[in-house]
Amino acid sequence: MQNKPGRTVIAAAVKLVVAAVAMGSVMGVASAAAPDSTRVIVKFKPGHGANIKSAIAAARGNVKHEIFGMDAMAIEVPLTALKGLQNNPNVEYVEEDLVRRPFALTSASTGSPYALGQLVPYGIKQTQSDLLPDTYVGNRKVCIIDSGIDRAHEDLVGNSINMTGQYDSGTGNWYTDENKHGTHVAGTIAAVNASGVGVVGVNSNKRLKLHIVKVFGANGWAYSSTLASAANQCAAAGANVISMSLGGTSSSTTESNTFASLQSKGILNIAAAGNDGNTVVSYPAGYSSVMMVAAIDEFKQWATFSQYNSQVEIAGPGVAVLSTVPTNTGxxxxxxxxxxxxxxxxxxxxxxxxxxxxxxxxxxxxxxxxxxxxxxxxxxxxxxxxxxxxxxxxxxxxxxxxxxxxxxxxxxxxxxxxxxxxxxxxxxxxxxxxxxxxxxxxxxxxxxxxSYGYLDGTSMATPHVSAVAALVWSYFPTCTGSQIRTSLTRSAQDLGTVGRDVKYGFGLVQARAAYDRIRTYGCGA
CATH class of the missing domain: 3.50.30.30 (Glucose Oxidase; domain 1)
Known part of the structure; x- marks a missing residue:
């Protein structure tokens, strides 16, 4: 996770005018704005896109990305045009289009509950995922917003019947992965339980539904406008859990509104705390509508790279995590x-x-x-x-x-x-x-x-929590995402200072304990 460009360039442009254009690629290639211009998100009033199209053209700007599911778009305009465009009454707000980036130990199976001849990453047992069968997880869908996946991977192809995604002309096919990150995340969530093949994921029996939205291409970064679109696409695809091993500094009104809306619809949003080892709050994890995940190691100790602050809510295995990477790239x-x-x-x-x-x-x-x-x-x-x-x-x-x-x-x-x-x-x-x-x-x-590799990061902790959330939720499908979130925190294994703290949040996510709690007390108790 890296710092993003400064926000001062748009401070005066809080009412910037934009124009709508015909919707093109939803996930365009990320590219930096020219030195004499700036890239911003503009939220405009419904039905007024056509009215301001000529204004943006007159300002010599252009639309870079139209946000799926919102009356908003990302545009690039000359810096000199900002003052002349700021007073249009059809614009609700303007903000910087922030950069978002991906945040970057096993034992042999004994034959129960996993087939022989494969490795069981330590995070599987640490999160109690081996104690709760994924019998009913077919009623849940996890949406992974990342760099795509290698769908043909030997340890993922067995679950391909339950995978969906979207092609984008900018980032390419969702079933390809140019930088390994998304495939690694997917393996933690759903690597297949197959005799003699690789590793196992939290939900390993080819039942969990996955939807893949690819926001990172080979260049490894995207904008907040792209992330907002991706999240809305997850919702449109019927996702219950949105897993985001990514982030950046500074908040975005567009993102905040997006995730708040998705939470109100019952979706559970989960994101990485960040890997800078400081107290900075990263986004989207920092929004109240998103569950922030910290990283621990195999000894349940806080990972020194894991960002720590009052927003940290839960922890997951994130050091030396073995999972899938695109075939023969590891x-x-x-x-x-x-x-x-x-x-x-x-x-x-x-x-x-x-x-x-x-x-x-x-x-x-x-x-x-x-x-x-x-x-x-x-x-x-x-x-x-x-x-x-x-x-x-x-x-x-x-x-x-x-x-x-x-x-x-x-x-x-x-x-x-x-x-x-x-x-x-x-x-x-x-x-x-x-x-x-x-x-x-x-x-x-x-x-x-x-075709496997070890990676460190809150990026690796996040899919553990996302996968456990889907697993537990599958037993109680009438619960809402917010109720599952509460149950996960109240059943977490307390680590560090007693009670919630800035490094571990409420503690290590526990699948079986969460199941037992809901079974005893009900949703969200």
Whole structure:
């Protein structure tokens, strides 16, 4: 989640005139406004679109996006035209069209309740999703607003009969995903329980209905006008839950009105708190009509990247979450030294290769050395970035690199824009210490393609909560979204300070406990 452009450019233009045009693509490609112009949302009075069409043309502006389900549109106009357009009586309000972005540990199945030969992400058990069968979840629909999904993925295709979505000329087909985010979210919600295949989602038995609205293309961001349209499209498709692993700073009247309207219709809106690790309130999660989700790790500890404030309402698993990514776009890391098999972390951008050589000490990797030629470099974390360490190993003739932590625990890294030709992985501090006792032994570093990946973020916590909400709600379909929301918070496992707090909200979402509460006390009690 990133900060958005400033709002001062439209402060004086609170009554900006716009014109309606024939409705085109609902989800246009996100692109920044020209330097001498600004992009804003204009809400106009019903029936007056045609009356102001000529005014917007005279102002040399153009319509960028007409908001589905509202008398409003996003336009781009020259800055010099704002004062001359601000007094039209047919305009209700004008606001900046804000940028919205996606917010970016397993055990083997024992055969019950999931088939053998697949992994069960820790979040499944942590949220009690394995204790509540998804027998009735076919009566619920979750709408995922994100980057689309890989519908052909081996762990999602089995549920494709229950998937719908919409094509858009800007972002493309809803069943493609150019940046992995949406597919990962979908897998947490509904990866299929299939023997020998991948992972399981919260609702894993091919019953849950999904509707996909793709707002993020390869560029990875969208506008608040696009989000408002997407949410209204979710409602039009019959969604009960809207899951949004996205957001940005500053509120939008258009968004606020949209989600308030959807809540009044019984829909449950759920969104990510944000990943900047500060007290800033992100939107849409910050609206009272939206449930804000924080992230915790496998030990039920607050994730340090998770934004914390009084609006945080509930928490979900969001650290090292394993889920689906578009077919063969992920990387799996393997490391073996002599007869010891380790569980390394991934370095994003490492090439898919296998390298074998003698394990050699490469210190901090902050300089080249011919002593590691033909060998696998064991490198301590610190001093210089990961890319520099790996490239120094490569330029020294090294065939592979292992970077071990200088603090407790494992970690992941990235090569950034650097392109290396040798495979590289990470290791924990304890694994690094063990390997220092194995110098001179044979080592194999493997980075290979996979259709699964680990991701961190409140983006990963949000689909856990959305999926649990649909699962619990399926047993009590006469409840409203607001009542399910109340039941989830009152049945959450309290974490941190007793009672609601800024990091965990009411606590960790619990499927079985929520079911038991509603069964005993009724909807929303």
């Amino acid at each position: 990387s799996a890391s393997e490391l073996k030294v002599s007869t010891t098999t380790y569980k390394p972390g991934a370095i994003t951008g490492a090439p898919n290769k296998v390298a074998t050589g003698t394990l050699a000490d490469f210190g901090l990797g902050d300089r080249t050395s011919s002593t590691v030629s033909g060998k696998v470099c064991l490198i301590a974390r610190g001093t210089v970035d990961f890319a520099t360490k790996v490239m120094n190993c490569q330029n020294s003739g090294g065939v592979g690199a292992v970077i071990y932590n200088n603090v407790a625990g494992g970690f992941g890294g990235t090569m950034g824009t650097t392109i290396a030709s040798i495979p590289s992985v990470t290791a924990s501090d304890t694994e690094g210490a063990a390997m220092r006792g194995q110098l001179g032994l044979g080592a194999t570093v493997t980075v290979k393609r996979t």
